[in-house]
Amino acid sequence: MAEEDTVTLYGFWASPYAKRVELALKLKGIPYEYVEEDFPNKSSELIRYNPVYKKVPVLVHNGKAISESLVILEYIDETWKTGPKLLPDDPYKRAQVRFWASFLEQLFGSMLTALKSSTGEAQHKAFMEVSHKLELLEEGLKNFYPDCTRIDGASVGLLDLVMVSMFGGKRVQEEVLGINVIDHDKTPLLSAWITALGDIPLVKEALPPHDKLVAFLKYIRENALKSSAP
Structure with a gap:
């Protein structure tokens, strides 16, 4: 440019x-x-x-x-043609990236619902929806993106950016929600993908500080619970 x-x-x-x-x-x-x-x-x-x-x-x-x-x-x-290409040239593969990126957006929406849900049935239902969508994503990756665990800074694509921006702080989400968001036993490919993304130096540097993000999400959750209280 x-x-x-x-x-x-x-x-x-x-x-x-x-x-x-x-x-x-x-x-x-x-x-x-x-x-x-x-x-x-x-x-x-x-x-x-x-x-x-x-x-x-x-x-x-x-x-x-x-x-x-x-x-x-x-x-x-x-x-900008510098750096990694975020979308593939092939129209079908590009459409698949867009589809799964949209799915990840919906999945994260379910996570936010879980974060803001009061304890009890509503929270359980939100967690079950998150778990189901994670399993669907795991199966989709096996066919569409089996090499996601070998990602590095030179090959990061749009789907990687969406994934790491939403679940790169999964330890934070687990600490705030009190559940294992991405279970290695249930979704090993997803777990390995997040780990590989988190090992990229630029990604590691850019993610928000753990303690600061924990405090922020706890604040969001507490406010949501207060507003929903009778």
């Missing part, structure tokens, strides 16, 4: 959606400015650049704003 290109990422340290974009920029070696948003006091720039959703991440490239993390990742891959 031309030297005069300017790239700014509006994010939030605990947002997995912003984190995956940040990782993509780092892995591709793209210089950028990072702007940390202070929630709930969103900046006027964020609201101006993303007037529809008013949330992070937003990537501003030469004054033009792109919102929604999966859209941003595809834009980055199409615009």
